[in-house]
Amino acid sequence: MKTRAKSETGGSVSGHEFKRALYEVLEDTGKRRIGARVLRNFLIVLILINIALAVLETVPEIRDILSTHLRLIQLGSGLVFLAEYVMRLYVADLHPPLRRYGPVFSRLRYAMQPDAIIDLIGALPLLCVVFLPNQAVTMVVILRLLRFLKLARYSPALRSLISAVGNERRALLGSSMIICGVILMAATLMYLIEHDDQPEKFRSILHGIYWAITTVTTVGYGDVVPVTNLGKTVGGIVMLMGYGLIALPVGIIASAFAREIHSRDFVVTWSMVARVPLFEDLKATEIAEVAKLLQSLRVRKGGTIAEQGDVADKMYFIADGEVEIRLQHDTVYLGEGSFFGELALINQTPRTAKVVAYKDCQLLVLEAEALKHLMDRDEGLAKKIMDEARDRVAAGKRVLGELAEEELQQSGVFASSENTDQEPELFQGDDSKDEADSEDDMMEEVAGTQKDPAK
Numbered sequence: 262m263k264t265r266a267k268s269e270t271g272g273s274v275s276g277h278e279f280k281r282a283l284y285e286v287l288e289d290t291g292k293r294r295i296g297a298r299v300l301r302n303f304l305i306v307l308i309l310i311n312i313a314l315a316v317l318e319t320v321p322e323i324r325d326i327l328s329t330h331l332r333l334i335q336l337g338s339g340l341v342f343l344a345e346y347v348m349r350l351y352v353a354d355l356h357p358p359l360r361r362y363g364p365v366f367s368r369l370r371y372a373m374q375p376d377a378i379i380d381l382i383g384a385l386p387l388l389c390v391v392f393l394p395n396q397a398v399t400m401v402v403i404l405r406l407l408r409f410l411k412l413a414r415y416s417p418a419l420r421s422l423i424s425a426v427g428n429e430r431r432a433l434l435g436s437s438m439i440i441c442g443v444i445l446m447a448a449t450l451m452y453l454i455e456h457d458d459q460p461e462k463f464r465s466i467l468h469g470i471y472w473a474i475t476t477v478t479t480v481g482y483g484d485v486v487p488v489t490n491l492g493k494t495v496g497g498i499v500m501l502m503g504y505g506l507i508a509l510p511v512g513i514i515a516s517a518f519a520r521e522i523h524s525r526d527f528v529v530t531w532s533m534v535a536r537v538p539l540f541e542d543l544k545a546t547e548i549a550e551v552a553k554l555l556q557s558l559r560v561r562k563g564g565t566i567a568e569q570g571d572v573a574d575k576m577y578f579i580a581d582g583e584v585e586i587r588l589q590h591d592t593v594y595l596g597e598g599s600f601f602g603e604l605a606l607i608n609q610t611p612r613t614a615k616v617v618a619y620k621d622c623q624l625l626v627l628e629a630e631a632l633k634h635l636m637d638r639d640e641g642l643a644k645k646i647m648d649e650a651r652d653r654v655a656a657g658k659r660v661l662g663e664l665a666e667e668e669l670q671q672s673g674v675f676a677s678s679e680n681t682d683q684e685p686e687l688f689q690g691d692d693s694k695d696e697a698d699s700e701d702d703m704m705e706e707v708a709g710t711q712k713d714p715a716k
């Protein structure tokens with residue numbers, strides 16, 4: 262009886278360990294980095310092969326010669342993508358923010374994530390071939406080409422482009438409206454001018470729109486051209502306007518893309534953010550929003566992330582690696598999932614310690630404005646950050662010990678130390694600065710930062 266119980270426990274433990282290992286490999290977390298890298302590279306190569314084959318298969322000669330091989334490869338890679346999707350669903354309830362929803366709802370919520378939807382699209386061609394033979398050829402080709410989107414999971418550049426377009430959607434909408442307006446005007450004018458001379462080519466304003474689009478985009482097929490002098494003049498003006506108009510959206514996307522790409526060393530995925538304990542209580546959709554606010558930063562072992570006394574405008578979360586916080590009287594190490602750099606932002610003081618990468622680090626960077634926005638919106642999250650900040654200040658105080666405390670008491674710094682339960686003022690403006698000065702003093706003095714004499 263005892264033996265059986267033991268084996269049952271052993272079985273479930275090893276089952277859980279297997280699931281955990283699978284989760285770590287699929288989500289590139291924990292200790293299984295090599296496995297995760299091998300899987301990632303394998304999937305990238307498979308996606309690229311699939312896209313190339315989907316295109317090549319439309320060449321009749323190639324299809325005739327390689328049809329059996331192509332079908333086998335298509336079936337094999339379809340099975341791999343389907344297995345990947347099913348496995349990601351299987352481990353979905355291990356994502357920290359989804360754990361509380363139970364086995365069914367955690368997976369449903371995971372399935373709603375953009376990355377999961379793209380994975381499903383990647384697996385769909387196989388299902389279409391199996392369940393809808395001969396009926397869904399075009400759909401299967403399109404779905405196979407859509408596997409290209411799966412690369413977004415691994416490519417910072419592709420993510421940057423998608424988010425650049427997303428961020429600039431208003432400007433792009435505005436410029437698109439201007440372009441549409443010009444096309445419509447040019448088409449109407451051309452219809453009115455050319456219709457009598459070329460009733461076949463400028464049969465309606467719709468035909469004029471076709472001419473205007475090919476002209477404004479500078480394509481100019483030459484199948485429809487103005488023949489009247491007035492028509493040629495209008496055509497010339499539209500051609501010149503075309504350059505400026507097309508440059509508008511191109512310029513918007515190009516500058517937004519350049520901005521984005523420089524701030525991304527790696528892709529900030531949903532699961533990377535979900536692993537940060539601070540965000541554990543957020544809903545899956547909220548995590549997706551937080552992910553948009555975070556930039557990525559890779560720092561090599563030994564690299565300095567912040568200098569004591571620096572002016573601060575961002576805080577950091579450790580997605581991978583370990584940092585060393587060099588306090589004046591102590592050194593503290595923070596690992597994966599921890600955050601730092603919040604003290605200076607909360608108190609609007611210079612950095613209270615030097616921070617160095619103890620190992621190679623992948624950091625998620627949150628700008629001061631974004632932190633303020635997050636803390637304003639989510640009281641629970643704000644409280645967690647404030648509690649941690651207070652603990653850190655308290656730890657700093659403890660380390661200073663008797664001697665330093667005496668020194669500080671003499672200089673009146675602990676005049677307000679009984680009030681440490683009170684919330685420190687967050688991101689105070691100039692008006693409230695005086696009120697919060699004593700708290701600021703405490704945080705700065707404890708961490709050993711010199712106060713700006715001008716203050």
Ligand SMILES: Nc1ncnc2c1ncn2[C@@H]1O[C@@H]2COP(=O)(O)O[C@H]2[C@H]1O
Pocket residue numbers: 567573586588593600601602603604605606611612613614615616652653654656657708
């Ligand atoms: N005792 C501590 N334990 C852990 N981290 C700390 C401690 N003191 C300071 N820090 C972190 O080190 C960071 C240095 O920059 P900041 O002052 O912005 O924010 C600080 C905290 O995030």
